[in-house]
Amino acid sequence: MTDKRTLIATIADEDTNTGLLLAGVGQITPETQDKNFFVYQEGKTTREDVRQAFDKFTKDRDDVAILLINQHIAELIRSDLDGFTSAFPAVLEIPSKDHPYDPEKDSVLKRVRRLYGE
Numbered sequence: 001m002t003d004k005r006t007l008i009a010t011i012a013d014e015d016t017n018t019g020l021l022l023a024g025v026g027q028i029t030p031e032t033q034d035k036n037f038f039v040y041q042e043g044k045t046t047r048e049d050v051r052q053a054f055d056k057f058t059k060d061r062d063d064v065a066i067l068l069i070n071q072h073i074a075e076l077i078r079s080d081l082d083g084f085t086s087a088f089p090a091v092l093e094i095p096s097k098d099h100p101y102d103p104e105k106d107s108v109l110k111r112v113r114r115l116y117g118e
Helices: 014-022 047-060 071-083 107-115
Strands: 007-013 037-040 064-070 090-094
Touching (some): 007 014, 071 090, 090 107
C-alpha cells in the first residue's frame, strides 16, 4: 500500500510553495500533467477550490505520502481536516510567512491531546 506513496503534496500560499519547490518537492506527472502542489491566492481562491485540492490529494491520488497545508488555509476546510482519519497521506499543518502557527487549531495536536486525556 505504501510502495506508491512517494510524494509530498502542498496546499499553500505562493511564498510557501516557492520555497518547497526550490527545495525539490515539486513534481508534475508526465501523462496527465497533474501537479503535487496547489497555490492558494488570497482573494482569488475559493473555499471550494481548496476543498477540491484537498480531496484530490487525499482521495484521488495514491502517490501522496504527506500533505502539507498552511494553517490559515486549513481553517477554510477545518471540518474536512477534522473528519479525515486515514493514515495516508499524513496531513500536517504548517505556518506561513504572514500567519504564525497556532497549536490550538492543529487537528493532529487535538487528537494527540485527546489520546493523553488532556
